[in-house]
Amino acid sequence: xxxxxxxxxxxxxxxxxxxxxxxxxxxxxxxxxxxxxxxxxxxxxxxxxxxxxxxxxxxxxxxxxxxxxxxxxxxxxxxxxxxxxxxxxxxxxxxxxxxxxxxxxxxxxxxxxxxxxxxxxxxxxxxxxxxxxxxxxxxxxxxxxxxxxxxxxxxxxxxxxxxxxxxxxxxxxxxxxxxxxxxxxxxxxxxxxxxxxxxxxxxxxxxxxxxxxxxxxxxxxxxxxxxxxxxxxxxxxxxxxxxxxxxxxxxxxxxxxxxxxxxxxxxxxxxxxxxxxxxxxxxxxxxxxxxxxxxxxxxxxxxxxxxxxxxxx
Numbered sequence: 223x224x225x226x227x228x229x230x231x232x233x234x235x236x237x238x239x240x241x242x243x244x245x246x247x248x249x250x251x252x253x254x255x256x257x258x259x260x261x262x263x264x265x266x267x268x269x270x271x272x273x274x275x276x277x278x279x280x281x282x283x284x285x286x287x288x289x290x291x292x293x294x295x296x297x298x299x300x301x302x303x304x305x306x307x308x309x310x311x312x313x314x315x316x317x318x319x320x321x322x323x324x325x326x327x328x329x330x331x332x333x334x335x336x337x338x339x340x341x342x343x344x345x346x347x348x349x350x351x352x353x354x355x356x357x358x359x360x361x362x363x364x365x366x367x368x369x370x371x372x373x374x375x376x377x378x379x380x381x382x383x384x385x386x387x388x389x390x391x392x393x394x395x396x397x398x399x400x401x402x403x404x405x406x407x408x409x410x411x412x413x414x415x416x417x418x419x420x421x422x423x424x425x426x427x428x429x430x431x432x433x434x435x436x437x438x439x440x441x442x443x444x445x446x447x448x449x450x451x452x453x454x455x456x457x458x459x460x461x462x463x464x465x466x467x468x469x470x471x472x473x474x475x476x477x478x479x480x481x482x483x484x485x486x487x488x489x490x491x492x493x494x495x496x497x498x499x500x501x502x503x504x505x506x507x508x509x510x511x512x513x514x515x516x517x518x519x520x521x522x523x524x525x526x527x528x529x530x531x532x533x534x535x
Contacts, residue, residue, distance in 0.1 A: 223253070223254055223255055224254045224255070224296045224297065225254070225255045225256075225257075225293065225294060225295045225296045225297075226250055226254055226255070226256050226257075226295055226296070226297055226298075226299055227256075227257050227259060227289065227290065227293055227295035227297075227298045227299070228243060228246065228247055228250075228256060228257070228258045228259065228260075228298075228299045228300075228301070229259045229260075229286070229298060229299070229300045229301065229303065229307060229311045230243045230258070230259070230260050230300070230301040230302055231260070231261055231262070231301075231302050231303055231304060231305070231306040231307045232260055232261070232262040232302075232306075233302070235438060235465060235466055235489070236489075237437070237438055238437070238516055238517035238518060239301065239302060239327045239328075241492065241517060242301075242327075242417060242517060243258075243260075243301050245418070245419065245420060246299075249418075257289075257293050257295070259286065259289055259307075259311075261306035261307060262306065272305055272370075273305075273366075273369075273370035273373075273374070275305070275306075275308060276304060276305035276306075276308040276370065276371075276374045277308060277309075277370075277373065277374040277377055277378075278308065278309060278377075278382075279308055279310060282306075282307065282308065282310040283309075283310040283313045283314055283317075285310070286307070286310045286311055286313075286314035287314040287317055287318060289314075290314055290315070290318045290320055291318065295320060296321070297320070297321045297322070297323055298311060298315055298320050298321070298322050298323070299323045299324075299325070300312075300322060300323070300324045300325075300388075301324075301325050301327060302327065302328075304330065304371070304374075305370075305374075308374065308378075309378050309382060309384050312378075312382075312384040312387040312388070313384075313387075315387055316387050321389045322387055322388050322389055323388070323389060323390045323391075323392060324388045324390075324391050324392065325391075325392040325394065325415075326391055326392065326393055326394070326398055326402065326514075327394065327514060328514065329401070329512075330375065331379075331385065331402075331405065332348065332349045332405055333345075333348050333349070333356075334348060334353055334356040334361060334362075334368070334371040334372045334375050335356065335361040335362060335371065337442050337511050338511065338512065339441070339442040339510070339511035339512075340359050340360060340361045341359055341360050342441065342510075343510075344510075344511060344512060344534075345359070345361075347359070348372075349405075351376070351379065351380065353372040353373070353375060353376040354372065356368050356371065356372040357369050357372050363467070385407075388411070389411070390411055390412070390413055391407060391411055391412045391413070392412075392413055392414075392415045393412055393413070393414045393415075394414075394415065394416060394417045394514055394515040395414070395416065395417075395514055395515040395535070396414060397512070397514065397515075397535050398414075398514050398515070398535075399412055399414045416515065417515045417517060417520060418520070419517055419520040419521050419524050420524070421524060422496055422499055422500065422521065422524045422525040422526075423496075424500055425499075425500055425524065425525045425526045426500075426526065427526050429503050430500070430501045430502045430503040430527070431459060431501065431502075431503055432458065432459030432460055432461060432483075432501075432502060432503055433458065433459070433460045433461070433502065433503060433504050433505070433506055433530075434460070434461050434463065434498055434499065434502035434504070434505050434506070434522075434527070435448060435460075435461070435462045435463065435464070435505070435506050435507075435508075436463050436464060436495060436498075436499075436505065436518040436521070436522070437463075437464045437507075437516070437518050438464055438465070438466040439462070439464055439465060439466030439467070439468045439469045439472055440466045440467055440468055441467075441468060442509060442510060442511035443508065443509050443510075443511075444508035444509050444510040444532060445462075445468060445472050445508070446475065447508050447510065448462075448506060448508040449472065449475050449476055449479060449481065449484075450479070451508070452479075452481055452484060453479045453480075453481060457480070457481050457482060457483045457484070458483060459483045460481075460483065460484050460485070461484075461485045461486075461487060461498060461502070462484065462485070462486050462487070463487045463488075463489075463490055463495060463498055464487075464488075464489060464490075465488050465489040469486070469488070472486070473486055495521075496521075496525070499521060499522060499524075499525035499527060500525055502522075502525075502527050503527070503528075504527055504528045504529070504530055505518065505519070505522030505527045505528070505529050505530070506529075506530045506531070507519055507529065507530070507531040507532065508530075508531075508532055509531075509532050509534055509535075510532065510534065511534060511535070512534040512535035513534060513535035514535055519531065
């Protein structure tokens with residue numbers, strides 16, 4: 223039996239990555255001994271101290287090191303570390319000589335905001351290492367966040383060389399595997415392990431009613447394109463399930479387009495999401511950024527729903 227310590231800093235707005243970590247812990251726990259180290263970003267407030275902790279926190283590093291020494295994992299599997307964990311996991315495995323595996327869910331190895339998307343388009347400005355670009359463009363809601371993330375990630379990438387502590391990188395898709403290769407990661411350090419999702423109980427091949435969007439309501443998701451497409455299609459029945467920074471803007475745009483058959487549900491518990499999947503006719507992923515095997519697509523397929531997707535990622 224393998225002892226696995228999973229480290230993940232939960233997002234303020236929970237999404238597919240958080241759900242994936244839960245499912246992975248449950249699946250591994252069937253045959254192995256698993257512990258989940260999961261500080262939550264909701265507990266943090268935007269401040270200079272939070273930015274400093276994200277860059278380097280001796281206290282957080284000691285906490286992770288004590289967890290490793292107590293649990294004695296055979297491997298640490300890290301997912302998202304920002305901002306709650308910062309470099310603590312990487313530094314703790316360095317001190318304890320514990321193997322470290324990292325699943326690459328987004329582009330934060332090379333991009334401060336993790337999306338490689340800003341100001342309405344795909345962006346590669348910081349890829350080569352000049353993170354000043356993240357402070358000159360609207361990559362974050364505030365300038366303070368831009369400076370904090372740009373500074374922390376540059377320090378982690380260059381002076382601290384955190385990536386050298388990772389024994390194996392897991393890419394959830396061929397696209398991300400290719401990206402890691404393009405970034406110069408040695409082929410022997412990268413493995414592709416596709417994302418998975420639970421079966422959808424009660425799923426049938428019967429056509430449902432109306433379309434469905436699942437996910438965060440933010441700029442990279444292509445929601446303006448989706449709303450205009452619904453208008454052009456004659457206002458068919460459609461549901462948008464999820465929350466995010468553009469929720470109010472999307473609702474206002476839907477009203478201006480007079481989309482009377484469009485329903486916004488806000489964020490929902492997963493069992494209600496599954497119910498929507500079972501009753502939908504199709505699932506739409508209109509992203510204008512490069513997606514990395516999103517769970518919404520896998521869940522749609524697991525429910526037997528056709529996908530209408532953009533071709534990014």
